[in-house]
Each structure stands twice: as C-alpha cells, then as structure tokens.
Amino acid sequence: MLAMRHLLDLCKRRGFLFQSAEIHGGLRGTYDYGPLGVELKRNVSHEWWNSTVYQRSDVVGIDTAIITPPAVLRASGHVDQFTDEMVDSFLSKDRFRPDKAPELKLNNQGKILPITAPDKSTAKLWEQEIRTQFAKGAMIGRKGNEILLQVDRMEKDRIILKRDPAFISTDSAKEETTSSLKPSLSSSSPSNNDAALLQIPYRGYVDPNTNSPFLTEPRPFNLMFKTYLDPIDPIDKVINATLDAQKSSLDMKATRELVDKTLYPSLTYLRPETAQGVFINYMTIQRSHPHLRIPFGIAQIGKSFRNEIRLEHAIFRTPEFEQMELEYFVAPWQAQEQFATWRKSRMDWWRLYARHHDRIRERAHAPDELAHYSSGCMDVEYLFPWGWGEVEGIANRGDFDLSKHTEATGVKLHYTDVVLMEERVLREKTTGQKETSAEVLAREQFTPHVVESSCGLNRAMLALMLDAMDIVDEQGRSVPLEDADDNDKSRKGVRTIMRFHPRLAPIKAAVMPLISNNKDLVDICTSISHHLRQELQVNVALETQNTTVGRRYYRMDEIGTPWCVTVDYDTLSDNMVTIRDRDTGAQRRVLKDEVVGIIQDGLRLYPRHRGSQQATNIA
Incomplete structure (x- = not known):
C-alpha cells in the first residue's frame, strides 16, 4: 500500500484530491477534487464520451435526474433486491460484507488463532471481552496488540478451542459442555463434549481487519439512499405515526408498516445507477430520433449514490461516485456478437490510455456470479496495490430492464423495424399471401436486448493515476517506490x-x-x-x-x-x-x-x- 500513500500525498500536495470538509473533521468516504483533479476527471470522461459517442453515428447522449421515484426502482428490482449481506464484528464494531471477507488465519501450524487489535490497550480490553462474553473459559494469551487463542482443531462450521485448566471445575464442566457464547453467537451442540474443549461458530470468514471470528449473523442491507420531497419534515411524520401506533397498541412490525405507509407519498431515492434513467427514456429517445435503427446506444455520465457498507481505498469505493454508462440496444439475435464487440472495444480503450498493460485484464464472470437475467458479464480489472479491482463491467443484460418497465407501466418498450415491415406489406400485396412465419414477424417487432458498458469514473481516475506514477532517479531511470x-x-x-x-x-x-x-x-x-x-x-x-x-x-x-x-x-x-x-x-x-x-x-x-x-x- 506504499504506492497508495505516495499517490495520496502527491494528490493532496499538488491539488488533485482533498478530504471533503477537512477543516470540520471530514466526512468518511467523501472527497473533493482540486484544480488538477477536476481537470483529470473531466479529461477522462471526455475521452470516454469521445470514444463512445462522438466517434460513432449510432450512439446519442442523455442526462437524467438523480432523484428517482420509487416506482422506477421497484420495477427494476432495486427496492426489493438491491441489497448486500452485512456482518458486524463484536470486537472492532466494524461492518463488512461477508462475501468480501477473508478466511480465518491460524499461526503455529494451526494451533494459534491470532486476533489483531489496533494497539495494546485495545487488545487488553478485547481479551477481557472474549474471556467474559464470547469464549468464556478459553485458553488465551496476549502478545503486544495480538490476542492469542489456543486452537485444538478446525471443523467445517466451528472452531474448537482449548479451555484454560484453571477454569475447569466440577460445576463449570456441567455448565460449559455446550458453548457459553451470547445467544447471537450460539451454535448446535458440539460433537466433542470433552470439558477441556470449547467451540465457537465459524461461517467461513472473519473480520478483515482483525481476524476475529466473533461476528453477528449476516443480515440484508439495502444500498439505496432515501430522501423525501415534502415541505413537512419527515421526522415529524415518523413521530406522529409512531404515537398513533402506540395508542393502538401495535407491535413493532405493524408500527414500521404504518410509518412506511405515511412516508411513502413523499419517498424518493438517490439513484443507485444511471442505467434506469436510460431505460425509462428509451421510447422518448426513439420517437425524437427516428433515424436511430437497431443496434443503437444511449450514453450517460452522471452521479450515483450507494450506501456502501465498507468505504475503502480513497475514491475506489465511496457513497457518492460518477458512472460512465452505455446502454446499447440490439436485436436478440445480435446480443452475443455485440457483447463480444464491446468487450474488445472497451479493452482497447483501456490499453490506449494506460501504460502498463500487464496491470489490466478482463475477467469473465462465473455462472454463479451472473445476475439471473444476464447471459454474460466481463469485468475490466486493474491491479491496484491491494490486488485486482473492477474498474468497468460489460454485460449482456438481455431484455430484462425494458420488459420489467413494460410490465410495471403497460407502456410497450419495443422496437419496430419499419423497413422490414414495409417490405413484408409490399411482399404480401405482390403475392397475395399473408405472412404467417413467427420468425419473420418477430424480426419486425421485438423487445430489444441490452449490452451495457458501465465504467466508474472515480475508479478509472485512481487506476490511471497509479498507472501513470513513475519514480525516477537523477538519470531519469525508474526506481522502486521504496x-x-x-x-x-x-x-x-x-x-x-x-x-x-x-x-x-x-x-x-x-x-x-x-x-x-x-x-x-x-x-x-x-x-x-x-x-x-x-x-x-x-x-x-x-x-x-x-x-x-x-x-x-x-x-x-x-x-x-x-x-x-x-x-x-x-x-x-x-x-x-x-x-x-x-x-x-x-x-x-x-x-x-x-x-x-x-x-x-x-x-x-x-x-x-x-x-x-x-x-x-x-x-
């Protein structure tokens, strides 16, 4: 991570990037772009726009609203499905996604479970919490800022710890034949009832920063920011609805439903992606630009917002970010070919502007990674100091988005090939026979499939800055960052x-x-x-x-x-x-x-x- 520290120091010193509201203590995950940063960001977005729009005759641009009504995001599935699983660490209080968390690390040939605290005093407090709450009676040591738990063995869904001999007594042996964890940390009865052993649950991951397995159960977390278009403070509505619920002796679930119903008329969201603004304007653009024939695209650059569980690596993952997105509408039988074409086009773009081609790769999604509506997805990844990270995704989204908005609104978001239709009508008049082939008719009118290119502008900036950074000696020769x-x-x-x-x-x-x-x-x-x-x-x-x-x-x-x-x-x-x-x-x-x-x-x-x-x- 030395490269990141060096780059961020340069960014602050020279005016690329600043911590937002720094003089007021800052706001986690938010950054301001200085005079040089705003120019770099503008240039990256301009080069993307030039490649995607100006150098083509089949793509037009659009700029849609950030504030989005719930109906749009309910139709797209975001309201019900745009969630990540979230886990909290009992010790550090950090919150993270389990699918991004590492596996447990053991030392001394699998006999020691080290938990790393920020400092010695914190380690002392955590050791006491583990002894009294999370692994009562376990054999524990401490060295500097590390807490060391003695491990007997690992099983599929549990860690078997050794007990402290001083803790074992006749009464405690009876009491502690099952786990003495909190209810939220409890698990099924251990397979080994030996009083000298203690089990704790293991879900296949630990706290990324501490290696601690003492975690909450995973729970869903919606990533969208809510806001309200209403002259009346929504908090006042929440208070009044809650007081009404108390008068009616409603339980917690019913109270929440009443509050949601009260707020719903003024509820809106900050868009979590720019794509939906394109899909809901598809028919309007088709009407206003009748020269656009399948395949054609609609491009957009704009801000999106996600209530990320974990903010990390400066501008790599932030709650407010900019996207450069293209939705390319194709006939169903063109989708795979166009998907391959755009994969190559976007990789060529990255190779044009980056110096180190060995730091750029494409990674196809495995079948179990794909969204249920997607038949293919490829990420462009850059080798950041912490490892490979996604900077752009190219996906074959099928007709999912347009079909869902059609289903929700009754507006048919289809495409009609006027040329093919006129040719069929002329053919029918000439032959006197009505066309009955379903395949022929399906080519005249259909719901387009979509090939999407979605590039994070902030991530692209970070990747291109790291890629451009070169440390040289007096003779201009590259030297190690150290x-x-x-x-x-x-x-x-x-x-x-x-x-x-x-x-x-x-x-x-x-x-x-x-x-x-x-x-x-x-x-x-x-x-x-x-x-x-x-x-x-x-x-x-x-x-x-x-x-x-x-x-x-x-x-x-x-x-x-x-x-x-x-x-x-x-x-x-x-x-x-x-x-x-x-x-x-x-x-x-x-x-x-x-x-x-x-x-x-x-x-x-x-x-x-x-x-x-x-x-x-x-x-």
Whole structure:
C-alpha cells in the first residue's frame, strides 16, 4: 500500500484530491477534487464520451435526474433486491460484507488463532471481552496488540478451542459442555463434549481487519439512499405515526408498516445507477430520433449514490461516485456478437490510455456470479496495490430492464423495424399471401436486448493515476517506490513523474520565462499561452514562479504536464523557444509560432499520416 500513500500525498500536495470538509473533521468516504483533479476527471470522461459517442453515428447522449421515484426502482428490482449481506464484528464494531471477507488465519501450524487489535490497550480490553462474553473459559494469551487463542482443531462450521485448566471445575464442566457464547453467537451442540474443549461458530470468514471470528449473523442491507420531497419534515411524520401506533397498541412490525405507509407519498431515492434513467427514456429517445435503427446506444455520465457498507481505498469505493454508462440496444439475435464487440472495444480503450498493460485484464464472470437475467458479464480489472479491482463491467443484460418497465407501466418498450415491415406489406400485396412465419414477424417487432458498458469514473481516475506514477532517479531511470523517501539524504534526486497520456493530462503545456521578473520575457510567455488556449481550447499554465527553470520542469513533471515551453533572452532576437518533452526530457529549439502545431500534433489520437485507422498511444 506504499504506492497508495505516495499517490495520496502527491494528490493532496499538488491539488488533485482533498478530504471533503477537512477543516470540520471530514466526512468518511467523501472527497473533493482540486484544480488538477477536476481537470483529470473531466479529461477522462471526455475521452470516454469521445470514444463512445462522438466517434460513432449510432450512439446519442442523455442526462437524467438523480432523484428517482420509487416506482422506477421497484420495477427494476432495486427496492426489493438491491441489497448486500452485512456482518458486524463484536470486537472492532466494524461492518463488512461477508462475501468480501477473508478466511480465518491460524499461526503455529494451526494451533494459534491470532486476533489483531489496533494497539495494546485495545487488545487488553478485547481479551477481557472474549474471556467474559464470547469464549468464556478459553485458553488465551496476549502478545503486544495480538490476542492469542489456543486452537485444538478446525471443523467445517466451528472452531474448537482449548479451555484454560484453571477454569475447569466440577460445576463449570456441567455448565460449559455446550458453548457459553451470547445467544447471537450460539451454535448446535458440539460433537466433542470433552470439558477441556470449547467451540465457537465459524461461517467461513472473519473480520478483515482483525481476524476475529466473533461476528453477528449476516443480515440484508439495502444500498439505496432515501430522501423525501415534502415541505413537512419527515421526522415529524415518523413521530406522529409512531404515537398513533402506540395508542393502538401495535407491535413493532405493524408500527414500521404504518410509518412506511405515511412516508411513502413523499419517498424518493438517490439513484443507485444511471442505467434506469436510460431505460425509462428509451421510447422518448426513439420517437425524437427516428433515424436511430437497431443496434443503437444511449450514453450517460452522471452521479450515483450507494450506501456502501465498507468505504475503502480513497475514491475506489465511496457513497457518492460518477458512472460512465452505455446502454446499447440490439436485436436478440445480435446480443452475443455485440457483447463480444464491446468487450474488445472497451479493452482497447483501456490499453490506449494506460501504460502498463500487464496491470489490466478482463475477467469473465462465473455462472454463479451472473445476475439471473444476464447471459454474460466481463469485468475490466486493474491491479491496484491491494490486488485486482473492477474498474468497468460489460454485460449482456438481455431484455430484462425494458420488459420489467413494460410490465410495471403497460407502456410497450419495443422496437419496430419499419423497413422490414414495409417490405413484408409490399411482399404480401405482390403475392397475395399473408405472412404467417413467427420468425419473420418477430424480426419486425421485438423487445430489444441490452449490452451495457458501465465504467466508474472515480475508479478509472485512481487506476490511471497509479498507472501513470513513475519514480525516477537523477538519470531519469525508474526506481522502486521504496527509494522515494525524501527524508533519506542518500536518495537525493529521486522524484515522481506522472506520465499521463497527453490527452488526460490536467495541464497540457506550461509556458515559462527563463527569468520570472523580466517583463519582456513574461509578455512573450503570456502571448504564447493565450494563443495555445485560444487555438487548442486546452488548459495551459503560465509558470512564473521565482525559482530555477529546472525546478519548474520537475514540478510540471510531478503533475503530469507533457510539454514545457521556455522563453529566454535569445527569443527576443530569433523568435525561437525551447520546448521540453516530459517523458524523454529532450529539449529542442523551435520557432514560437510552431508551438501550437507541435502540441496539437502531440494531442492527436491518430497520427496525420495514418488518418484515423490506427490509434497510437503517445504517452
């Protein structure tokens, strides 16, 4: 995780990413994007939009509302099914998903169960809780911040612990032949009734942070944020409904039903995904854009919200995030072919903008991972410092979404192929025979299937920043991240270069005078930077800090600026400037009027001499 710490330090220091509301103590899982971060995020989303919409004639864009009525999400299944299982740790009080939790780790050839506390004082408190509540009478030791339980053996659904001999007595042996855990931790009678042993339940996973098996039963947890469109405070309605329930002596379940019924008229949700906004607008877009023929797509970039159980790895998993999603509508018989096509297209996109192709892979979902309506799903994964993590998913969703919204509303969200229909009518008139083939008629009108590409913008940013980060020595050679410790004088000269693809770089060029306080040089720099902004419509830095040119170069390297343009005294007489390349460090003298053309060529996805047939990664 050293790479993450190094990156986050750079992000905060240079203005990519900040903890939200930091001066007020911050809010867990929320981040603000600084001047460089917002540019990087905008560039990543623009490149996605350019690839998905601008470079195609069969995809249009849309921007739908964040606040979503319950009817939409009930039809899509989110109200009833958009849940994760949740487990709490009795010791740490942490909450996590069991399907993401690790298996139990044992030390000393399976004889010791170590539970790791944050510090020694916490370990002492936890040891007391285990002795008195969760494993009464177990043989326990403690070393530093680790609590060590003696294990006799592991069984399929339980851990058999050794008892402390001092605890065993005639009375306790009778009392403790079954588990002495709390009711919530109880299990079936042990297979071994030996008084010198004690069993605790094991469900196949432990607390990810502590290795503790002392956990609650898993329970469902809905991931959607509720909100209410109502001038009356919903809390007032809850209080009044609860008081009415008490007067009627209703039990807890009936009280909850009454409260939900009272709140329902004003209930809304913050959308958990952008896709449903596309599906409910499918017919409207088809009517307003009759030229769109199957297959065609609808793209959207926007914020979504999920009440995540576990927030982790900075912007990798947060409650508020942005998605770049495409819903590509196809005929049922085109679905598998289009699924394969989009899989390749999206992998090509990632390989274009990332430097380390060995850190990117595609992983097909196993049959037991697929949603019940999906016939195929592939994740694009990036090798983060903590392991492989999903950055995008491509799925063959079938006709599930459109069919469900049709079922809920009665509005037929189908597609009619007017050309095929007109051909059939003409054929029937010519032959005098009515078409009866179900297969032919089914091709004229059908509910489209959907191939979806869903990319997390925040995760894509994090992956591309980690991918671009390069630690180099004084000679520009890559070195291990461990050598980036600035406090070690023996490692002087080690620095960071963010080798973004030029089209992703937050600042495309920095223009700087050799001497910052020379008005003539500054005026020329101002003119060049203004010209670049006007002609290329890109972010350009006018770098006039009062320090050496070398330091300014290194600062621009650290934030990923591909080109630096330096104006010196010779420029006053020969109109030539020095342009420096971030990745090679090479410098060359060019006419100042050539700067725009050089940077424009460097920002092209497709080289001039090859037209638009082959993409070239120039990062």
